Amino acid sequence: MRAMTYRGPYKLRVEEKDRPRVEHPNDAIVKVQLAAICGSDLHLYHGMMPDTRIGHTFGHEFIGVVDEVGPSVQNLAVGDRVMVPFNVFCGSCWFCARGLYSNCHNVNPNATAVGGIYGYSHTTGGYDGGQAEYVRVPFADVGPVKIPDWMHDEDAVLLTDAAATGYFGAQLGEIAEGDTVVVLGAGPVGLIAAQSSWLMGAGRVIVVDHLPHRLEKARTMAHAETLDYDELDDVVLELKKQTDFLGADVVIEAVGAEADGNALMHVTGTKLKLQGGSPVALNWAIDGVRKGGTVSVVGAYGPIPNAVKFGDAMNKGLTLRMNQTPVKRQWPRMFEHVRNGHLTPREMVTHRFPLEHIAEAYHVFSAKLDGCIKPLILPSAS
Template structure:
């Protein structure tokens, strides 16, 4: 098969690899039809995630058609059109039975630190991802879901991570009716978080970023009030001014660690960019919410030192809620919003690129060229 293959930082190519075999009776092999490049994939691309090994195939956002199933798989059959959540999870451990699929204890040798994702380094379990023609899907009776007939492929692939994670970020904010919500980062997850905040009763939604084309999308897609932080001496002071000097009720960190920059810049927070190491956005969130406010974090942070203003958070009486999103837990309500016409995830897609040219997709997305917000990767039948 043809598959995206990591050869080192900033070096990816499409190579021939063996089609993955069934390794366990509950595996499925899925023929990928569409995948996506996620902002968190850029951390891998830039060499910022530990134990990202040469030869790995990335990609935790993908849909496809079931090609083969193991002998114990009961819920899927060959030919089923499926969406596969980014998390790999067993469905039966202590965490999975509580809906914490992203914290599954049985799929990763590093399980005390995190669960597992497709194509996200050996830190996250070492599973190959879906930016390929075929992918092995473990626990096939648990994760994959048959795509409803009424749902478009592009909407389905975005539900496998970005849409669900944004919705989860708003959910973690514990938004009350009329709350002012500020979202740091206007990438795909931030856009979905801002849009979802309205579903949960927000009275005002503010989005902060430094790229004008992303802020324009936040205005048109998420109907948010927007501010470019480079235009202000101190964005936190500005946020206080426009919230009666109290601060927002809820802050959502949809930026996470910087997706580029060297280690020193990450540790010292010297790079003031809202991309997915340094805790710039998180510290802005701590500073800009009112006392007693809530901070939601679902931006991607790696296992490295970060100088977070924890004392300030303590003294302000803040509630910090965070996790990697358990994707499938968000799907029932998101299906309802999409079917009712309240949400069209594919509205944020800007680029559709064949698998053969995936290196271009990474370059365009990473360098923020051509007003790129979300690139999809067309595989197989496309």
């Protein structure tokens, strides 16, 4: 098959690779119909995640058609059109039994924190991802869901991570009716977090970013107020001014480790493979929320500590909530919101690239060229 393969920082190729095979009775092989590039993929692209191995195929957002199933698979059949959550999970461990699919205990021998993730280095289990013509899907009876007939393919692929993560970010904020919610980051996750905040009762939603095309999308898609931090001397001071000098009730941090990487991160990340991520956005969240408020963190961070203002968080009595999104847990309610037009994931898709042009797609997305917000990848499987 043809698949995107990692050859080193900033170096991607589409190469011939062995077609995945059923390795366990519970596996399925999915022929990919549509995939996406996620902002967190850029950490891999820039060589700033530990244990990203040459030849690894990225991509944790994908949908497709079941091409083959193992002998134990009961819920799927060849020909079913499925959406696959980015989490690889067993469905039966202590954590899965409580809906914490992103913390599954049985799918990632390389870490005790996060479970398995498709296409996201060997720190998350080493599973090849969906930026390819075919992908192996373990635990096929518990992860994938058949795509409803009414659902648009581009909504479906975004529900496998970006949209679900934005919704989860708002959910973690425990928004009360009338709350002022600040969303840091107007990328795909932040846009859905802003839309979702209205659904959960927010009285005011403010989105902070610095790219004009993303701020415009926040205004038109999420009907949010916007702040351009490049135009402000002090983001936190402006947030205080906007909220009677109290601070926001809830801040959703949808930035995470800056995918570009600052100079220190390039030394510690690329050279030592110890990326933790810049704490700038997280500290804005801690400083910009009111005393007793809630900070929700769904931005992607690396595996080492950051210089976070934890003392300030403690002294302000903040509630900090965070996790990788347990995607499938969000789907039943999200499906209804999408069906009713209250969430519009595909509205943020700006670019579509064939698999053969994926190196260009990563460059355009990474450099934020041509107003790129969310790029999709179309494999040409035969």
